[in-house]
Amino acid sequence: MASDLDTVRVLRALFNDMPRAPQGLSHEETMAWIQRSMTGFEGGETAYMIEHITRSSMLDIVLRLREDGHLKDDAAFEQTLTQLATPEGRKTFADWIIQAQRSVDATSRLLNRAKRSLSDPLPLFSPALEDIRRFVAGEASGPGPLYAEWAAREDVAGIGLAEEPAGRVHEFDWGFVVEEPAAWHFYLPPVWRKGTVGYFERFLQAWHLEVGTVPAGVLPAAAVVPGGLSVEPGIGSFSALTLIAAEHPVSPALRQWLGEVFIGQMLPHMAGRAADDDYDFPLGLPTGF
Numbered sequence: 001m002a003s004d005l006d007t008v009r010v011l012r013a014l015f016n017d018m019p020r021a022p023q024g025l026s027h028e029e030t031m032a033w034i035q036r037s038m039t040g041f042e043g044g045e046t047a048y049m050i051e052h053i054t055r056s057s058m059l060d061i062v063l064r065l066r067e068d069g070h071l072k073d074d075a076a077f078e079q080t081l082t083q084l085a086t087p088e089g090r091k092t093f094a095d096w097i098i099q100a101q102r103s104v105d106a107t108s109r110l111l112n113r114a115k116r117s118l119s120d121p122l123p124l125f126s127p128a129l130e131d132i133r134r135f136v137a138g139e140a141s142g143p144g145p146l147y148a149e150w151a152a153r154e155d156v157a158g159i160g161l162a163e164e165p166a167g168r169v170h171e172f173d174w175g176f177v178v179e180e181p182a183a184w185h186f187y188l189p190p191v192w193r194k195g196t197v198g199y200f201e202r203f204l205q206a207w208h209l210e211v212g213t214v215p216a217g218v219l220p221a222a223a224v225v226p227g228g229l230s231v232e233p234g235i236g237s238f239s240a241l242t243l244i245a246a247e248h249p250v251s252p253a254l255r256q257w258l259g260e261v262f263i264g265q266m267l268p269h270m271a272g273r274a275a276d277d278d279y280d281f282p283l284g285l286p287t288g289f
Contacts, residue, residue, distance in 0.1 A: 125271065127264055
């Protein structure tokens with residue numbers, strides 16, 4: 001256990017340049033003094049609270065490392081106290097903690113992959129026959145709650161997508177599709193809720209895996225992509241994936257393939273693989289944008 005003296009020394013190192021109330025004040029005077037200190041802090045009350053929370057978190061980490069980590073060594077502990085006494089030293093310490101956590105997370109992912117079953121991840125969702133019928137018939141539902149959730153995200157608003165009028169929106173309980181003339185953008189909640197950016201390449205890999213390795217006699221229509229249909233990463237629309245037709249208006253046959261084969265059979269398996277961060281795609285799949 002870290003001693004009381006250790007705790008006091010870490011507190012002094014961490015908070016040596018934070019405002020401290022004078023001794024002898026009443027409770028009311030102390031609270032008023034704290035309020036003035038927060039208001040007058042560089043950046044205001046919010047900055048004061050963030051700084052206080054950050055340093056308090058560092059206190060917990062240092063004391064834990066003093067108990068059962070490398071700071072059990074007195075020389076290392078003394079060096080850390082000196083480091084924590086300056087803004088530059090605290091930033092260096094915080095950067096080290098972040099990097100250490102990333103290493104732990106990466107190790108955890110590798111262990112999970114080592115334990116993972118050799119079977120494919122399950123499909124991410126199962127579209128209803130009515131979903132497919134509506135899409136093939138071109139019956140757009142319009143924006144619903146899932147579209148509203150996506151549009152309200154800070155990252156979506158930050159790149160101005162939410163300000164542009166959406167095309168025809170087909171919303172289902174598993175996600176939504178935004179249709180433009182000869183183009184379809186596919187949006188899935190488990191993807192946008194984790195930021196979307198990390199999944200552009202994974203969905204491209206899932207597409208190439210799906211269209212290139214369908215066993216003979218299984219899902220025969222998926223083995224051959226209709227002529228003139230191409231795939232693009234969802235970067236421009238901040239979607240999981242975009243499919244583009246070479247001609248407009250779109251033929252009924254292509255629309256039927258998109259609904260019955262792509263949405264009904266391919267996309268659920270593609271999304272299951274792409275959204276599973278522990279799934280490793282086979283080597284050799286195209287990855288370039």
